Amino acid sequence: MRTPIAYFLVVSAALFAIGTVGVLVRRNALVIFMSIELQLNAVNLTLVAFSRMNGDLIGQVLTFFSMVVAAAEVVVGLAIIVNVNRRRRTANVDDLNLLKW
Amino acid sequence: MPLDNVVFWVFAPISIGSAIAMLFQRNAVHAALFLIVNFFTIAVFYLVLAAPFLFAVQIIVYAGAIMVLFLFVIMLVGVDREESLIELLHWQRPGAIVLGLGLIAEVVAAVRAGIGFAAKAPSHFDELVNKGGNPAALSRLLFRDYFFPFEVTSVLLIVAAIAAMVLAHRRRGIAPVEAEAGVTEGTGVSGSEPLV
Numbered sequence: 401m402r403t404p405i406a407y408f409l410v411v412s413a414a415l416f417a418i419g420t421v422g423v424l425v426r427r428n429a430l431v432i433f434m435s436i437e438l439q440l441n442a443v444n445l446t447l448v449a450f451s452r453m454n455g456d457l458i459g460q461v462l463t464f465f466s467m468v469v470a471a472a473e474v475v476v477g478l479a480i481i482v483n484v485n486r487r488r489r490t491a492n493v494d495d496l497n498l499l500k501w
Numbered sequence: 502m503p504l505d506n507v508v509f510w511v512f513a514p515i516s517i518g519s520a521i522a523m524l525f526q527r528n529a530v531h532a533a534l535f536l537i538v539n540f541f542t543i544a545v546f547y548l549v550l551a552a553p554f555l556f557a558v559q560i561i562v563y564a565g566a567i568m569v570l571f572l573f574v575i576m577l578v579g580v581d582r583e584e585s586l587i588e589l590l591h592w593q594r595p596g597a598i599v600l601g602l603g604l605i606a607e608v609v610a611a612v613r614a615g616i617g618f619a620a621k622a623p624s625h626f627d628e629l630v631n632k633g634g635n636p637a638a639l640s641r642l643l644f645r646d647y648f649f650p651f652e653v654t655s656v657l658l659i660v661a662a663i664a665a666m667v668l669a670h671r672r673r674g675i676a677p678v679e680a681e682a683g684v685t686e687g688t689g690v691s692g693s694e695p696l697v
Contacts (some may be wrong), residue, residue, distance in 0.1 A: 401625070402503040402552070408619045411513050413608035415539070417601040418520040424597035430529050430575055434536050437567070438520055441543050444555075452550040452622045455630055457642050460552050467555075467562055468654045472661035476569050479573045482599070485578045487603035487619060487669070494589060 401452070408449040416442035429481050429491045433474075440470050506547045516542035529575045533568060540564040552625045552634040 415438055422435030444463045451459025485491055516539055525536040544559040612618070629640050643651055 401505050401549070402617055402623070403506050403509045403549070403576055405614050405620055405622050406616060407509060407513070408550065409616075410614045411516060413544075413605055413612070414517050415520050417604040417609070418517070420599035420604060421597045422524050423530065424600070425524070425594055430528055430571065431523075431526075431532050434523065434532055434571065435623045435632050436525070436564075438536065438539065441540065441563070445543055445546055448547055448550045448552050448555060451552070452626060453616070454552070455623045455626060457639055458557055460635075460639055461642055461647055463552075463638070464554055464558070464649060465647075465654060467558060467663060468658065471562060471567060472657050474570060474669070475661045478570055479665040482574060482577055483668050489620055491578045494528065 405449050405453040407444060412442040412445040414451070415439075415445070427492050429484070431480070432493065435457050437470065437474070440458055440466065467490055508537075508545065508549050512542045512545050513579050530572065533571050533575060536571075537564050540568070550622075551631060552635060554639050 407487055416428070419435045419437075419442060421440035422438065423432050426432050443498075447459040447463045449459075451457060453498065480493065484496065488495060490496070502597070519535045519538040519542065523532045523539065526532040526535060540559060540563045544556045547553075547556040547559055
């Protein structure tokens with residue numbers, strides 16, 4: 401393994417920033433949710449890279465747990481989106497202003 | 502040039518390119534497909550970083566299960582609806598791009614200050630840490646040192662499954678509270694119609 405670990409960290413930083421921009425820019429609730437998944441994956445990549453650098457498996461275990469939490473989060477989040485779509489007939493987050501002050 | 506370097510330089514542009522392409526897709530299905538490409542490249546990175554078990558889990562759970570769930574919900578919500586391009590805050594889009602570039606710069610500076618760009622991973626990872634294979638070594642750690650968190654995740658999964666069923670369950674006889682413009686009252690929105 402000759403690739404410096406920092407390269408993976410830079411790629412994951414770029415993916416995380418792209419996910420952040422996606423959350424801020426997009427209007428479709430589903431695409432915002434996909435951007436959040438992208439951010440989660442970027443952090444997972446960081447954890448695995450650090451696990452490789454430190455020479456232990458704790459980062460991989462943490463990634464495993466992070467994947468479980470991400471699966472639970474996706475299930476609940478998509479159920480909420482379906483529920484909102486059923487009531488308001490929209491997936492656009494600009495239309496959801498019920499809690500707006 | 503060593504092989505893992507070649508793999509990295511082939512897949513890193515694909516990874517970032519597919520993420521950026523996801524950002525620019527008007528259609529949610531196309532965005533989901535680009536996200537699947539991105540998940541596959543991340544799985545390849547896991548393989549390079551000596552985590553073959555997470556490589557398999559990434560493909561099965563993320564590219565398989567989660568993205569199928571996403572596509573299913575996209576079909577449920579409706580694919581033909583175009584995203585409105587009217588910005589309520591005119592400075593939001595450039596502001597987001599500037600903040601994203603700032604985030605990249607900040608993390609790159611942190612990596613440079615923290616471990617430096619020359620830091621190589623220690624060799625003999627497969628012989629020392631992944632002894633007996635990566636899944637076996639990972640499960641030794643998981644079922645000895647992290648057994649209690651592992652059991653807690655099973656509770657979390659059950660709670661999430663029940664929550665999804667409760668949230669997505671359609672109660673009979675309760676009409677949608679506010680059917681908004683574009684859907685006339687009482688057609689196709691009534692509670693008696695099956696969901697799919």
